[in-house]
Amino acid sequence: xxxxxxxxxxxxxxxxxxxxxxxxxxxxxxxxxxxxxxxxxxxxxxxxxxxxxxxxxxxxxxxxxxxxxxxxxxxxxxxxxxxxxxxxxxxxxxxxxxxxxxxxxxxxxxxxxxxxxxxxxxxxxxxxxxxxxxxxxxxxxxxxxxxxxxxxxxxxxxxxxxxxxxxxxxxxxxxxxxxxxxxxxxxxxxxxxxxxxxxxxxxxxxxxxxxxxxxxxxxxxxxxxxxxxxxxxxxxxxxxxxxxxxxxxxxxxxxxxxxxxxxxxxxxxxxxxxxxxxxxxxxxxxxxxxxxxxxxxxxxxxxxxxxxxxxxxxxxxxxxxxxxxxxxxxxxxxxxxxxxxxxxxxxxxxxxxxxxxxx
Amino acid sequence: xxxxxxxxxxxxxxxxxxxxxxxxxxxxxxxxxxxxxxxxxxxxxxxxxxxxxxxxxxxxxxxxxxxxxxxxxxxxxxxxxxxxxxxxxxxxxxxxxxxxxxxxxxxxxxxxxxxxxxxxxxxxxxxxxxxxxxxxxxxxxxxxxxxxxxxxxxxxxxxxxxxxxxxxxxxxxxxxxxxxxxxxxxxxxxxxxxxxxxxxxxxxxxxxxxxxxxxxxxxxxxxxxxxxxxxxxxxxxxxxxxxxxxxxxxxxxxxxxxxxxxxxxxxxxxxxxxxxxxxxxxxxxxxxxxxxxxxxxxxxxxxxxxxxxxxxxxxxxxxxxxxxxxxxxxxxxxxxxxxxxxxxxxxxxxxxxxxxxxxxxxxxxxxxxxxxxxxxxxxxxxxxxxxxxxxxxxxxxxxxxxxxxxxxxxxxxxxxxxxxxxxxxxxxxxxxxxxxxxxxxxxxxxxxxxxxxxxxxxxxxxxxxxxxxxxxxxxxxxxxxxxxxxxxxxxxxxxxxxxxxxxxxxxxxxxxxxxxxxxxxxxxxxxxxxxxxxx
Numbered sequence: 001x002x003x004x005x006x007x008x009x010x011x012x013x014x015x016x017x018x019x020x021x022x023x024x025x026x027x028x029x030x031x032x033x034x035x036x037x038x039x040x041x042x043x044x045x046x047x048x049x050x051x052x053x054x055x056x057x058x059x060x061x062x063x064x065x066x067x068x069x070x071x072x073x074x075x076x077x078x079x080x081x082x083x084x085x086x087x088x089x090x091x092x093x094x095x096x097x098x099x100x101x102x103x104x105x106x107x108x109x110x111x112x113x114x115x116x117x118x119x120x121x122x123x124x125x126x127x128x129x130x131x132x133x134x135x136x137x138x139x140x141x142x143x144x145x146x147x148x149x150x151x152x153x154x155x156x157x158x159x160x161x162x163x164x165x166x167x168x169x170x171x172x173x174x175x176x177x178x179x180x181x182x183x184x185x186x187x188x189x190x191x192x193x194x195x196x197x198x199x200x201x202x203x204x205x206x207x208x209x210x211x212x213x214x215x216x217x218x219x220x221x222x223x224x225x226x227x228x229x230x231x232x233x234x235x236x237x238x239x240x241x242x243x244x245x246x247x248x249x250x251x252x253x254x255x256x257x258x259x260x261x262x263x264x265x266x267x268x269x270x271x272x273x274x275x276x277x278x279x280x281x282x283x284x285x286x287x288x289x290x291x292x293x294x295x296x297x298x299x300x301x302x303x304x305x306x307x308x309x310x311x312x313x314x315x316x317x318x319x320x321x322x323x324x325x326x327x328x329x330x331x332x333x334x335x336x337x338x339x340x341x342x343x344x345x346x347x348x349x350x351x352x353x354x355x356x357x358x359x
Numbered sequence: 360x361x362x363x364x365x366x367x368x369x370x371x372x373x374x375x376x377x378x379x380x381x382x383x384x385x386x387x388x389x390x391x392x393x394x395x396x397x398x399x400x401x402x403x404x405x406x407x408x409x410x411x412x413x414x415x416x417x418x419x420x421x422x423x424x425x426x427x428x429x430x431x432x433x434x435x436x437x438x439x440x441x442x443x444x445x446x447x448x449x450x451x452x453x454x455x456x457x458x459x460x461x462x463x464x465x466x467x468x469x470x471x472x473x474x475x476x477x478x479x480x481x482x483x484x485x486x487x488x489x490x491x492x493x494x495x496x497x498x499x500x501x502x503x504x505x506x507x508x509x510x511x512x513x514x515x516x517x518x519x520x521x522x523x524x525x526x527x528x529x530x531x532x533x534x535x536x537x538x539x540x541x542x543x544x545x546x547x548x549x550x551x552x553x554x555x556x557x558x559x560x561x562x563x564x565x566x567x568x569x570x571x572x573x574x575x576x577x578x579x580x581x582x583x584x585x586x587x588x589x590x591x592x593x594x595x596x597x598x599x600x601x602x603x604x605x606x607x608x609x610x611x612x613x614x615x616x617x618x619x620x621x622x623x624x625x626x627x628x629x630x631x632x633x634x635x636x637x638x639x640x641x642x643x644x645x646x647x648x649x650x651x652x653x654x655x656x657x658x659x660x661x662x663x664x665x666x667x668x669x670x671x672x673x674x675x676x677x678x679x680x681x682x683x684x685x686x687x688x689x690x691x692x693x694x695x696x697x698x699x700x701x702x703x704x705x706x707x708x709x710x711x712x713x714x715x716x717x718x719x720x721x722x723x724x725x726x727x728x729x730x731x732x733x734x735x736x737x738x739x740x741x742x743x744x745x746x747x748x749x750x751x752x753x754x755x756x757x758x759x760x761x762x763x764x765x766x767x768x769x770x771x772x773x774x775x776x777x778x779x780x781x782x783x784x785x786x787x788x789x790x791x792x793x794x795x796x797x798x799x800x801x802x803x804x805x806x807x808x809x810x811x812x813x814x815x816x817x818x819x820x821x822x823x824x825x826x827x828x829x830x831x832x833x834x835x836x837x838x839x840x841x842x843x844x845x846x847x848x849x850x851x852x853x854x855x856x857x858x859x860x861x862x863x864x865x866x867x868x869x870x871x872x873x874x875x876x877x878x879x880x881x882x883x884x885x886x887x888x889x890x891x892x893x894x
Contacts, residue, residue, distance in 0.1 A: 213742075217742050217743055218741050218742050218743065219732065219738045219741050219742070219743060220741065222725070222728065222743060225718075225721070226718055226721070226729065229718050229719075229720060229721065230714040230715070230717075230718040230719070232711070232714050232715045233714055233715055233716065233717065233718050233729065235675050235697075236673060236675055236697060236707070236709055236715055236716070236730075237697055237698065237701075237729055237730050238674065238696040238697030238698035238699075238701075240696070
């Protein structure tokens with residue numbers, strides 16, 4: 001018989017090992033699924049995970065895809081640490097793109113050097129605004145932020161759709177549902193010629209460092225952790241939960257909004273009905289894959305970015321459906337949560353408890 | 360193994376009701392029971408003594424079939440038995456009254472009893488039997504009352520009636536008196552003696568030695584999972600038994616010379632609060648003053664508003680009370696949160712260590728930082744100062760002799776006594792002007808308890824006003840200068856410790872009257888009907 005036995009202290013090794021284990025198990029199960037689909041599992045896995053990064057352009061694309069994931073996940077991780085479950089980053093990302101992108105469209109013939117900074121600020125504000133709504137509903141009416149933030153995602157994406165189909169549609173765009181292209185002054189500079197790696201990628205690294213400082217070294221990060229781990233202890237010392245709800249939703253929303261702006265002012269260059277392949281949702285997996293730790297999130301973001309690239313290649317070369325990307329992401333999250341049990345429990349084989357091991 | 364019991368039976372000696380032989384039980388990282396043997400005769404009241412963590416509860420769980428021993432035998436009336444489950448135990452005639460009641464608050468007494476019975480066919484028949492048992496053993500209880508309207512003593516009566524309905528041959532009581540007033544305890548003892556006279560064996564688990572002395576004929580003492588001795592409690596003193604339990608000489612706390620009290624440092628006046636919890640207790644017109652250098656005890660049966668009082672004093676409740684209902688050093692603070700109260704020099708230690716006083720899966724360093732970062736200047740410009748934070752934790756560990764692997768150890772990995780020493784030390788080293796501490800030695804071993812008592816006395820000697828909320832009357836008598844009693848959310852007038860007796864406190868705990876003589880009944884109509892069993 002296999003039993004789970006509680007550990008006396010959390011296993012530090014398992015904290016780091018569990019994502020690795022989860023990735024390995026995802027590969028095995030993924031291979032089995034490919035086999036069932038009539039593909040050679042080794043070829044398929046190679047196409048999915050190795051081929052995309054076998055040249056320098058592929059690697060640069062990896063950074064492009066990882067940028068929004070990492071930025072959003074760092075913000076979400078702060079909230080998850082404090083038991084604030086913002087799962088509406090996709091909507092906050094969209095709102096950031098609308099706010100920041102709106103500025104670029106309003107000054108569509110501007111050449112001002114202040115345009116881009118203005119867009120960054122408005123993008124962050126737009127995301128924070130969309131995060132503030134669930135924060136208000138939670139602190140005033142005790143409404144569950146999981147539901148409200150998720151539902152607001154659909155409001156935001158439909159709002160974007162309305163804008164690009166209607167008032168913000170490009171007058172010279174042959175009726176395609178797209179905005180005008182942003183002026184050059186409203187586009188993120190590419191920091192490595194010949195690729196799409198833009199300024200946002202550099203800022204993502206900055207966000208990781210700032211997030212790590214905030215979480216591990218600052219008093220407010222300490223408060224976040226206490227509120228999440230022991231709410232009663234937080235109340236006892238006067239760390240107010242409501243304040244943490246506001247802080248994390250504004251921060252998470254702001255970072256998601258910034259990521260959204262980076263997408264439209266970077267790789268896309270205009271507003272479209274669809275500006276994100278679910279970065280806001282995938283970032284939730286990234287946050288957990290990275291152990292809710294900014295440095296871990298950096299690695300988690302790269303791995304999840306790979307599933308996007310692999311999914312695209314698998315469509316092209318193997319003729320697999322796009323759903324394979326989502327499938328892999330889901331399997332990974334599933335195994336990750338399952339492996340996390342091992343940080344608190346150990347597996348024992350046999351029916352009786354260990355005997356005679358004294359403290 | 361059965362040969363011994365058989366031989367005894369042949370010799371004419373009746374077999375023991377229960378004999379425990381060489382029972383051993385290991386948990387990961389600890390040997391909870393190590394080769395435990397003892398016997399209980401029919402009609403004997405047998406005490407199982409030991410500190411928290413000595414292995415008493417594990418042994419009880421093995422006897423009651425909740426756990427299985429790794430090694431050793433249970434001999435029931437001369438025959439070896441295997442008890443697979445509590446159901447088995449009840450079939451055999453073993454009854455257990457839990458330390459923490461397992462009752463459904465919103466159901467009636469009768470329904471709760473029916474739930475715990477192995478077979479219930481007819482509620483009316485059960486009601487008749489319940490009433491019979493209550494009459495026979497003097498346990499008045501209305502079967503149709505809802506549990507949430509009952510006092511703790513009455514709730515315990517439900518558990519006892521439950522057991523008695525099964526005609527037990529062995530009744531186990533696990534720390535039964537920790538929630539009772541002295542008068543309720545005496546009533547319980549009468550019932551137990553009557554049961555024993557009828558031949559029922561009773562296994563009485565406690566660390567309250569004067570109770571064991573008053574009730575039991577034999578005692579088995581456990582320490583660190585082993586039997587370290589047996590005795591006749593009637594022939595021992597409480598002190599000698601305590602020393603057997605902890606394995607070392609006990610020293611009474613040193614109170615120093617007669618203390619002089621300074622100005623009032625903590626003042627509560629006319630504080631009333633409505634509890635927002637469903638079965639919480641509302642605070643009604645609380646008044647108290649604690650002077651510098653004074654240790655005041657708040658006695659009372661658990662659940663009479665002590666938690667609510669602590670939360671109100673610590674600033675945990677978001678209250679609408681007028682600002683001047685609570686004053687620290689003359690400053691009105693009732694509208695302040697915990698951090699501003701702490702900044703004024705107040706410190707608080709809650710009853711629950713894990714998750715309230717400390718964060719179990721954070722390090723001791725971080726737990727030191729938790730309440731001390733402002734007063735000890737452990738943060739600068741919004742960042743944690745690592746070095747002073749660690750040395751503050753190291754200082755607590757050293758000064759208060761906290762047994763741990765170091766400041767990096769998770770708080771949850773410490774034993775109860777060591778974590779409590781750390782938490783108390785954390786507050787004391789902040790040099791507070793006012794300290795409010797709830798159940799300072801609850802679940803703590805005797806060595807740590809006496810260290811904590813001494814630390815509180817030393818703190819008061821330096822001029823701090825200390826308020827100790829405790830259910831343990833021995834503790835209050837040992838360290839306090841004055842005492843108030845809480846009952847149903849009300850508070851008695853403060854009395855100097857020197858001229859109050861344990862009986863008077865007992866009466867106040869029962870909520871009977873005000874000692875000052877102006878006989879104001881503190882019971883309201885809702886509870887008057889309920890206190891059927893009150894002396």
